[in-house]
Amino acid sequence: MGIDAFRVLSPTAILGYGFPESSFARGMGKKPDLIAVDAGSTDPGPYYLGSGKSFTSRPAVKRDLRIMLKGALNAGIPLIIGSAGGAGAKVHVDWTTEIIREIAAENSLRFSMAVIYADIPKSSILKAAFEGGIHSLDSGPEFRINSIDEAVRVVAQMGLEPVLKALKSGFQVIVCGRCYDPVPFAAPAIQKGYDPGLALHMGKILECAAIAATPGSGRDCVMGTLRAESFELEPLSDARRFTRMSTAAHSLYEKSDPWMLPGPGGFLDLSNTVFEEIDDRRARVSGTRFVETRPYTLKLEGVRRVGFRSISIAGIRDPILISRIDATLDSVRQEAVAGRDERFQVLFHLYGRNGVMGPWEPERESPCHELGVVIEAVGPDQQGADWLCAEVRSTLLHCGYSGRKSTAGNLALLYSPSDIACGEVFSFNIYHLMNVEDPLAFFPIHAQEVS
Amino acid sequence: MRLIPLSELASVIRSKNAGPHVLTLDVLFSRQPDYLRLKQMRFFSPDRVAAAYGISTDQVLKVVYFDPAWAVKINLMRPLTSGDVGDSDVYGAQQHAPLFTLMVPEAQAINGIRIR
Numbered sequence: 001m002g003i004d005a006f007r008v009l010s011p012t013a014i015l016g017y018g019f020p021e022s023s024f025a026r027g028m029g030k031k032p033d034l035i036a037v038d039a040g041s042t043d044p045g046p047y048y049l050g051s052g053k054s055f056t057s058r059p060a061v062k063r064d065l066r067i068m069l070k071g072a073l074n075a076g077i078p079l080i081i082g083s084a085g086g087a088g089a090k091v092h093v094d095w096t097t098e099i100i101r102e103i104a105a106e107n108s109l110r111f112s113m114a115v116i117y118a119d120i121p122k123s124s125i126l127k128a129a130f131e132g133g134i135h136s137l138d139s140g141p142e143f144r145i146n147s148i149d150e151a152v153r154v155v156a157q158m159g160l161e162p163v164l165k166a167l168k169s170g171f172q173v174i175v176c177g178r179c180y181d182p183v184p185f186a187a188p189a190i191q192k193g194y195d196p197g198l199a200l201h202m203g204k205i206l207e208c209a210a211i212a213a214t215p216g217s218g219r220d221c222v223m224g225t226l227r228a229e230s231f232e233l234e235p236l237s238d239a240r241r242f243t244r245m246s247t248a249a250h251s252l253y254e255k256s257d258p259w260m261l262p263g264p265g266g267f268l269d270l271s272n273t274v275f276e277e278i279d280d281r282r283a284r285v286s287g288t289r290f291v292e293t294r295p296y297t298l299k300l301e302g303v304r305r306v307g308f309r310s311i312s313i314a315g316i317r318d319p320i321l322i323s324r325i326d327a328t329l330d331s332v333r334q335e336a337v338a339g340r341d342e343r344f345q346v347l348f349h350l351y352g353r354n355g356v357m358g359p360w361e362p363e364r365e366s367p368c369h370e371l372g373v374v375i376e377a378v379g380p381d382q383q384g385a386d387w388l389c390a391e392v393r394s395t396l397l398h399c400g401y402s403g404r405k406s407t408a409g410n411l412a413l414l415y416s417p418s419d420i421a422c423g424e425v426f427s428f429n430i431y432h433l434m435n436v437e438d439p440l441a442f443f444p445i446h447a448q449e450v451s
Numbered sequence: 452m453r454l455i456p457l458s459e460l461a462s463v464i465r466s467k468n469a470g471p472h473v474l475t476l477d478v479l480f481s482r483q484p485d486y487l488r489l490k491q492m493r494f495f496s497p498d499r500v501a502a503a504y505g506i507s508t509d510q511v512l513k514v515v516y517f518d519p520a521w522a523v524k525i526n527l528m529r530p531l532t533s534g535d536v537g538d539s540d541v542y543g544a545q546q547h548a549p550l551f552t553l554m555v556p557e558a559q560a561i562n563g564i565r566i567r
Contacts, residue, residue: 043468045534045541092549139512139528140472245479248520252477256469256526258517275519306536347537356545358537359530360504377537427535428471 006189006226007032009071013218015039015064015081016056019209023221023236028071030223035072036184037064040083041098041429043254046303049087050152050426054095056086061096066103073111073172080163080174080184082207084194087301088178090119097175101450108342110451111173114166116443118177120154120300124442125432125434137299138256142432147302147429150276154302154430159264160196162443163187171447176300180263181274188358189226197290201232201268204261205250205285212250213240230286232278242283248275264299265439266292295435297415302430307343308382310389312375314396314411320403321410322371325350326409328401336377336392344384345394349374373411382421389419453480460485464554466547469526473512474526474543476550477501489555495523503549505528 009032012019016039044055054061072079086091097115104110125148126133134143148154155178164187166174175183189199202224205212210220213235221236233242251258251270260266272287316322333346351372354361358375375396377389397411436442458464463479478495480486489495497510497511504510512526527546531538540546 042533043469043542065512138470138471138473141531202455245520248517249477249479249522250477252479252517252520252522252524254467254469254475256473256513256524258520258522259513260517260525273519322490345536349539356464356539357548358539360506360546360549362505362549376536401558427473428532431471 002149006192006194007034008185008189008206008224009035009221009228010209010224011035011037011068012064013038013207013209013211014041014056016054016061018060018064019221020237021228024067024071026236027221027223029077032075032077032161032190032223034078034080034185035068036080036082036203036206037068038082038181038184040086040088040178040299042087044086046428047424047425048092049089049301050303050305051424052089052091054086054092058099062099062103065099065329066107068183069100069103069109069173070107072177073109078167078172078174078188080176080187082176082181083185084175084177087174088118089153090117090177093117093175093177097448100175100406104420104450106250113173113175113450114169114171115446115448116158116162116174116176117446118155118158118165118179118443120156120298120434120442122148122151122154122318125154125300125430128434133221133295134300135297135433137431143430143432145306150304151302151430152305152426154300154433155418156298156300156442157264158443159296159298159439160184160187160190161439162445164191165440167191169447173450177443181261182263185224192227195228195290197288198231198286199226200263200290201270201273201285201288202226202233204268205233205247208250208253210235210240211253212247214246215240215241216246230284230355232282232284234282241281241404244277244283245369247283247285265289265296296437296439297433298436300430300432300434304429305379306378306425306427307449308385309425310377310382310385310394311422312389312393312419313414314373314375314393314418315414316371316373316411317347317369318406318410319369320405321401322368324401324403325371328399329396332392332396332399335395337386340388342356343380344388345378346388347376347378349376378425382423386419386421393418413449452556453560455557456551457555458551460555464547464550466542466543466545468529468533472529474527474529474546476527476547478523478525478550480521483521484558486523488558490516492521492556494555495525497560498552500525500527503553
């Protein structure tokens with residue numbers, strides 16, 4: 001290794017969540033070797049992959065990117081963006097690069113940019129399925145061949161290999177489609193010869209920025225310093241610190257097993273990991289190993305469209321209606337779906353009674369004095385969903401029930417207009433592992449000169 | 452043995468998705484002896500967790516103890532995939548409340564001194 005440490009600045013947990021410019025400036029003052037940011041997750045649900053939209057707003061992403069781009073270009077260090085646009089499909093990546101070009105034009109910036117797409121062709125998934133190369137994951141459902149046709153689009157998390165390849169060509173900015181979260185933070189260090197286990201584990205923590213610090217925050221900058229035998233984490237605002245506990249606890253966050261964190265081509269083994277405090281602000285981590293596994297697998301993420309949604313939000317304060325709520329809602333639902341086919345669904349979400357936990361709610365009979373009701377209608381098109389929602393809302397507003405005294409109206413409707421068209425509804429239908437021979441095969445790199 | 456709510460011993464009790472099909476519960480203890488005692492007892496059995504949530508034992512996928520954070524992780528199979536029609540918690544971030552009131556054995560007093 002030519003240098004004794006590799007410093008990575010992580011400005012924010014998700015591109016578009018924001019960060020204080022003071023923390024960023026403090027980070028730049030420490031002479032980082034890389035700025036990296038994760039832009040994506042499946043956590044916001046299937047909608048964003050299906051609709052092609054970002055779950056962060058355009059002005060927020062533009063603001064964050066402007067500061068990062070200027071910082072990276074001024075310092076002559078690379079900027080790497082993972083899972084661009086949130087879900088990381090081509091439409092999301094192109095949305096991101098369009099913002100980058102706009103920033104470049106407005107600020108007279110010139111640089112070379114690599115764009116790495118992560119969309120997986122359906123024909124390749126079909127071929128893998130016939131060869132027995134698709135596997136279920138996390139007790140998820142078995143793979144169905146029909147899912148391929150039904151999917152709106154499918155992406156896979158790229159591993160280190162495509163980013164390493166782009167780095168070899170010396171791009172200043174790398175925009176990745178769907179990407180294993182730690183990769184943008186780890187790849188440049190691994191290219192320089194640092195240990196992949198430590199680099200990826202540091203990336204795992206940095207991709208959440210200050211979430212692993214205490215007090216945690218998704219919108220503050222942190223610095224990771226990778227050395228030959230360990231890495232260090234340092235907050236970039238005086239309000240937070242990394243403790244042994246806050247760092248160790250992050251290994252659990254959103255993971256199914258903290259001892260073994262799987263990713264493309266292998267897993268992180270934490271069985272010998274040591275978490276320590278350096279001082280009252282910084283923590284040190286050592287002992288994590290990366291274990292290669294073969295066949296090399298990619299995690300596929302795909303969604304299908306199930307229909308369109310319309311909702312209406314209201315409150316109920318009448319004690320007699322609250323005492324008869326189940327029977328009343330049942331009869332309204334029956335009336336609404338009668339004569340419609342199974343593509344139409346009516347759901348009631350009752351906040352104040354099992355609205356959050358549904359079938360898992362242990363306190364099923366707690367008394368309440370008011371109920372929040374979300375009326376949800378799903379149909380095969382928006383007009384159908386709107387119609388169904390309006391019909392359910394007006395029926396519920398005026399329907400009689402046994403013992404009724406409040407004969408003028410059953411709902412405190414929150415808004416005018418009372419009904420909200422929510423657009424398309426999607427469902428994850430592919431969340432499976434696919435064997436691949438070549439980790440680069442599905443991640444083409446496109447070079448672009450931005451000026 | 453006196454029983455106390457888990458919330459009195461834990462500094463963190465949280466839930467979140469681990470992928471769209473799995474809900475993961477994390478309990479982090481404030482004091483190492485409490486963690487070690489409950490780990491030694493294998494207190495967080497699938498049966499106990501299932502009873503707290505009113506679900507069947509086979510929906511409890513895994514219980515993992517993690518010494519570096521004095522933590523136990525419990526994975527549950529989601530009743531619905533995240534974001535499916537009918538799902539009420541897309542991020543799975545508000546499914547942890549039944550653990551607050553899970554009754555756990557307090558440290559036993561020896562010679563009148565409570566061991567913690």
